[in-house]
Amino acid sequence: MENMSKNGKEKKVLLTEDEMPKKWYNINPDLPRPLDPPRHPQTGEILRPEDLAMIFPMALIEQEVSQERYIDIPSELLEIYRIWRPTPLVRAERLENYLETPAKIYYKNESVSPPGSHKPNTAVAQAYYNKKEGTLRLTTETGAGQWGSALAFACNLIGLELTVYMVRVSYEQKPYRKIMMEVWGAEVLPSPTNRTSSGRGILEKNPNSPGSLGIAISEAVEDAVKSEGTKYSLGSVLNHVILHQTIVGLETKKQFEKLGIYPDVLVGCVGGGSNFGGFAFPFVPDKLKGKDIRIVAVEPLACPSLTKGPYAYDYGDTAKMAPIVKMYTLGHNFVPPPIHAGGLRYHGMAPQVSLLHNEGIIEAVAYHQNPVFEAAITFAKTEGIIPAPETAHAIRFVIDEALRCRESGEEKVIAFNFSGHGHFDLSAYEAYLGGKLEDYEYSDEKIKESLKDLPKV
Numbered sequence: 364m365e366n367m368s369k370n371g372k373e374k375k376v377l378l379t380e381d382e383m384p385k386k387w388y389n390i391n392p393d394l395p396r397p398l399d400p401p402r403h404p405q406t407g408e409i410l411r412p413e414d415l416a417m418i419f420p421m422a423l424i425e426q427e428v429s430q431e432r433y434i435d436i437p438s439e440l441l442e443i444y445r446i447w448r449p450t451p452l453v454r455a456e457r458l459e460n461y462l463e464t465p466a467k468i469y470y471k472n473e474s475v476s477p478p479g480s481h482k483p484n485t486a487v488a489q490a491y492y493n494k495k496e497g498t499l500r501l502t503t504e505t506g507a508g509q510w511g512s513a514l515a516f517a518c519n520l521i522g523l524e525l526t527v528y529m530v531r532v533s534y535e536q537k538p539y540r541k542i543m544m545e546v547w548g549a550e551v552l553p554s555p556t557n558r559t560s561s562g563r564g565i566l567e568k569n570p571n572s573p574g575s576l577g578i579a580i581s582e583a584v585e586d587a588v589k590s591e592g593t594k595y596s597l598g599s600v601l602n603h604v605i606l607h608q609t610i611v612g613l614e615t616k617k618q619f620e621k622l623g624i625y626p627d628v629l630v631g632c633v634g635g636g637s638n639f640g641g642f643a644f645p646f647v648p649d650k651l652k653g654k655d656i657r658i659v660a661v662e663p664l665a666c667p668s669l670t671k672g673p674y675a676y677d678y679g680d681t682a683k684m685a686p687i688v689k690m691y692t693l694g695h696n697f698v699p700p701p702i703h704a705g706g707l708r709y710h711g712m713a714p715q716v717s718l719l720h721n722e723g724i725i726e727a728v729a730y731h732q733n734p735v736f737e738a739a740i741t742f743a744k745t746e747g748i749i750p751a752p753e754t755a756h757a758i759r760f761v762i763d764e765a766l767r768c769r770e771s772g773e774e775k776v777i778a779f780n781f782s783g784h785g786h787f788d789l790s791a792y793e794a795y796l797g798g799k800l801e802d803y804e805y806s807d808e809k810i811k812e813s814l815k816d817l818p819k820v
């Protein structure tokens with residue numbers, strides 16, 4: 364009885380290894396209109412695939428622009444995915460009971476991967492394609508440290524060196540993530556560093572800069588462009604990253620099919636959009652065909668790109684090294700306040716997620732960090748797992764929606780992506796429990812100011 368839910372159905376919906384999807388889903392051919400083409404950061408011209416070859420292997424560039432609806436997952440990668448996949452879809456029944464809601468809450472538990480989040484789904488794929496094309500070393504940035512540790516895990520498995528530019532505020536708040544990366548053999552530097560001209564430029568203006576994902580990306584890209592045998596790897600935002608993450612949503616779809624139900628509301632937190640996109644995109648074609656399903660992206664009020672930014676062309680990074688893409692953005696110079704959800708401190712949003720938001724296919728909401736941590740603690744006390752602060756943004760919305768269902772009596776099925784655990788974020792929990800977390804709301808004036816520097820395209 365312990366494992367049985369109220370309906371006599373399992374608490375955990377599992378897939379066998381054989382049932383794991385063998386292809387990723389590419390949303391490009393199903394978007395309601397084509398993405399606006401990315402532009403070269405220096406010339407403003409439409410970017411050619413060759414322009415990206417300095418920093419990415421060809422296989423990933425091809426995936427970036429592919430119009431194939433499904434792309435085969437190489438068998439070597441399926442072998443690696445088997446280390447932690449398929450991941451369980453779990454009924455959060457104790458949370459439902461606590462909330463006294465008629466809603467049914469499910470979470471896709473991506474925290475079971477060795478680094479503790481969804482990030483290795485793309486990290487192992489990127490390391491694999493790089494290795495195949497002869498890359499010796501990768502560079503990357505990391506905010507929360509989740510992405511850096513996922514790539515360190517992947518590079519170690521696949522046999523590549525790795526340098527990680529870690530946003531300084533997270534480097535200081537999360538020393539254990541740094542050690543984890545070092546255990547897997549990566550070199551970890553607090554960004555901004557003196558190693559790159561972009562880092563030095565920032566430090567000259569502000570020696571105490573807390574760093575940002577935009578700055579760390581500039582440093583990692585510069586290092587890759589200037590070093591032999593070295594390429595760059597990005598943990599979010601790009602089409603190929605979300606493509607690799609769709610294994611999450613494809614598994615979730617199969618799991619709901621096993622249950623014989625279809626979710627009413629899908630929820631994910633958004634930093635650059637990869638866990639949200641990977642979870643939700645496989646459901647978008649059903650929505651486009653008329654299925655009544657809400658798809659909700661949740662972001663911090665301290666870095667509200669979807670809810671407060673314009674939909675415009677902007678640089679992907681602070682030093683204007685990365686391509687200019689059409690997205691919801693707070694401006695490439697925007698340095699978000701040092702909230703604890705480090706992985707949600709990115710000024711822009713994935714172009715595919717942005718387009719779907721602009722078309723009204725997905726919705727977005729934003730929260731302050733105190734109510735987010737309150738939701739995280741409710742989840743930890745009812746379901747047991749301590750969520751990453753990023754993931755807790757999704758949980759805040761899920762709880763609010765379940766409480767609305769309590770008022771209305773609706774038995775909605777709410778599913779969210781449990782993107783990662785918070786075992787290395789305990790200093791953030793300590794701050795919350797001690798009443799020391801500040802809620803930052805970025806003023807409209809400040810946003811207006813950083814938007815002055817948008818490129819003219």
Ligand SMILES: Cc1ncc(COP(=O)(O)O)c(C=O)c1O
Pocket residue numbers: 480481506507508509510598599600632633634635636637638639705706707751753754782783784
């Ligand atoms: C656990 C977790 N969830 C979510 C995110 C946000 O990234 P994305 O929007 O690409 O999923 C991060 C980023 O570091 C993360 O570590």
